[in-house]
Amino acid sequence: MFFSPACCLILLLVLNFTDAGRILWKIKERVRNLQLQKAKQHLQQQTVSGRLPLQHVKEGRIHQPLDHFDRQDVSTFPQRFFVNEAHWQRPDGPVFLFIGGEGPIFEFDVLAGHHVDMAEENGALLLALEHRFYGDSINPDGLKTENLADLSSQQALADLAVFQQYISQNFNLSHRNTWISFGGSYSGALSAWFRGKFPHLVYGAVASSAPIVGLSLMNEAVGGSEKCLAGVREAFAAVEALMNGNASQVAMDFGCCTTPKNLDDQIELMQNLADIVMGTVQYNEEGVLMSINELCGVMTNKSNAYEEEMEAYNRLVKLAKIYHFTSEEPCLDISHEKTVKDLMDTSLPLGRRAERQWTYQTCTEFGFYQTCEDATCPFSGMMTLQAQTQFCPMLFGISQHSLPGRIAFTNAYYGENDNPHTHRVLYVNGGVDPWKELSVVQERTEDREEAQTIFIRDTAHCADMMSRKVTDRRSLRKAREEIEKHVARWLKMAAAGEN
Ligand SMILES: *[C@@H]1O[C@H](CO)[C@@H](O)[C@H](O)[C@H]1NC(C)=O
Numbered sequence: 001m002f003f004s005p006a007c008c009l010i011l012l013l014v015l016n017f018t019d020a021g022r023i024l025w026k027i028k029e030r031v032r033n034l035q036l037q038k039a040k041q042h043l044q045q046q047t048v049s050g051r052l053p054l055q056h057v058k059e060g061r062i063h064q065p066l067d068h069f070d071r072q073d074v075s076t077f078p079q080r081f082f083v084n085e086a087h088w089q090r091p092d093g094p095v096f097l098f099i100g101g102e103g104p105i106f107e108f109d110v111l112a113g114h115h116v117d118m119a120e121e122n123g124a125l126l127l128a129l130e131h132r133f134y135g136d137s138i139n140p141d142g143l144k145t146e147n148l149a150d151l152s153s154q155q156a157l158a159d160l161a162v163f164q165q166y167i168s169q170n171f172n173l174s175h176r177n178t179w180i181s182f183g184g185s186y187s188g189a190l191s192a193w194f195r196g197k198f199p200h201l202v203y204g205a206v207a208s209s210a211p212i213v214g215l216s217l218m219n220e221a222v223g224g225s226e227k228c229l230a231g232v233r234e235a236f237a238a239v240e241a242l243m244n245g246n247a248s249q250v251a252m253d254f255g256c257c258t259t260p261k262n263l264d265d266q267i268e269l270m271q272n273l274a275d276i277v278m279g280t281v282q283y284n285e286e287g288v289l290m291s292i293n294e295l296c297g298v299m300t301n302k303s304n305a306y307e308e309e310m311e312a313y314n315r316l317v318k319l320a321k322i323y324h325f326t327s328e329e330p331c332l333d334i335s336h337e338k339t340v341k342d343l344m345d346t347s348l349p350l351g352r353r354a355e356r357q358w359t360y361q362t363c364t365e366f367g368f369y370q371t372c373e374d375a376t377c378p379f380s381g382m383m384t385l386q387a388q389t390q391f392c393p394m395l396f397g398i399s400q401h402s403l404p405g406r407i408a409f410t411n412a413y414y415g416e417n418d419n420p421h422t423h424r425v426l427y428v429n430g431g432v433d434p435w436k437e438l439s440v441v442q443e444r445t446e447d448r449e450e451a452q453t454i455f456i457r458d459t460a461h462c463a464d465m466m467s468r469k470v471t472d473r474r475s476l477r478k479a480r481e482e483i484e485k486h487v488a489r490w491l492k493m494a495a496a497g498e499n
Pocket residue numbers: 170171172
């Protein structure tokens with residue numbers, strides 16, 4: 001009910017963990033850290049062959065207006081960016097802009113990744129701009145509710161426009177320098193919207209995995225099966241049943257830090273268990289958790305070790321143990337009170353916070369993922385939309401009833417995703433991405449090769465954005481080649497003066 005026009009990008013964005021408990025955020029952070037580590041290794045190898053010195057990266061700050069749409073407001077915030085000129089063919093080489101999303105950016109965003117590979121081949125200047133209110137790009141009092149008013153995707157797009165001008169001036173760029181933007185998930189949407197709203201500033205846009213489980217658990221290409229999905233469903237039903245009978249037993253079995261005090265804690269527990277499954281699906285084979293293959297191995301394992309009645313339940317217990325083994329937390333934190341307290345905290349230790357800001361953006365712009373209230377969802381029906389959206393009034397004084405109108409505005413403002421009229425926007429989707437159904441996957445051919453879609457059958461969330469590896473699946477390699485072809489064609493068209 002909240003979310004009909006069911007097919008908007010928006011919904012999907014949300015993918016990203018709005019619905020999530022703490023675990024999914026942690027998983028996301030670990031994936032990011034691992035990617036950075038891999039990028040570092042990759043880089044060290046290149047430095048050895050004398051090709052890509054880290055010193056090429058410059059960090060800068062631009063003083064951005066806090067509110068682009070209020071001319072009487074002169075306050076600013078410092079926005080961080082990185083520049084890598086190592087590959088740039090001066091003076092006319094193109095500009096590849098990596099757009100930051102709901103988290104900090106890193107030097108590696110201009111040193112590693114598929115866009116960097118392509119920059120090397122196309123002689124491009126590499127830029128990365130951090131999203132306002134994330135990472136270091138936030139004033140010290142930025143997390144106060146009244147100051148969050150300046151956090152929105154509209155303001156972020158205006159930041160990009162100002163940044164484009166700023167860089168153009170500083171690097172003496174002209175119309176001969178063709179700008180292409182890149183992003184994944186939320187920032188993938190920003191990439192597409194930037195092209196849509198400012199087509200004179202950016203010539204083409206790549207939007208990777210505009211976001212999300214059930215389908216993936218059935219995807220045989222990655223080791224899923226219907227049996228696996230059924231196993232997950234059965235296990236969650238068993239946990240829910242026992243929770244109603246003896247919650248302290250459940251807490252003990254799953255290694256929780258405390259016994260659930262109330263329904264909110266119980267929901268938190270279910271959410272965290274669901275996060276383990278969703279995190280696995282979302283980051284299949286990224287090397288942080290198990291793969292879908294391993295998860296399904298556990299969830300479908302016929303073993304005499306389990307008593308029949310509790311079999312599904314015990315498999316999930318085993319899965320939680322495996323997760324626990326890979327994580328650094330001593331126990332599974334299920335305190336709802338603590339979640340609320342963390343989200344209310346407005347301090348900024350080292351600028352590494354993102355949950356409060358992203359919750360704010362879901363409350364004001366994007367809405368929450370439609371949780372688990374319909375029959376196709378394999379998790380617990382206890383994870384209701386009501387439970388998710390209660391944060392909006394609690395944290396920000398935003399009424400739950402206002403959410404549908406806000407989401408409708410976002411969709412109206414950017415245009416609904418299943419009918420993008422924008423030219424030269426390339427949507428890349430992984431087949432394992434559980435919520436891929438909600439992104440644009442249908443090939444559009446009406447207008448000559450305008451908005452396009454590349455579908456990768458068996459890779460996870462945003463995998464195409466990583467640098468090439470010899471071990472990459474064939475489908476991923478092919479998708480990257482497709483992306484490269486598009487980008488090369490855009491650059492050619494731009495050079496030929498086509499609008
Ligand atoms: C841009 O052009 C000006 C004037 O021609 C020159 O002084 C400046 O060094 C140039 N900047 C860059 C980054 O090339």
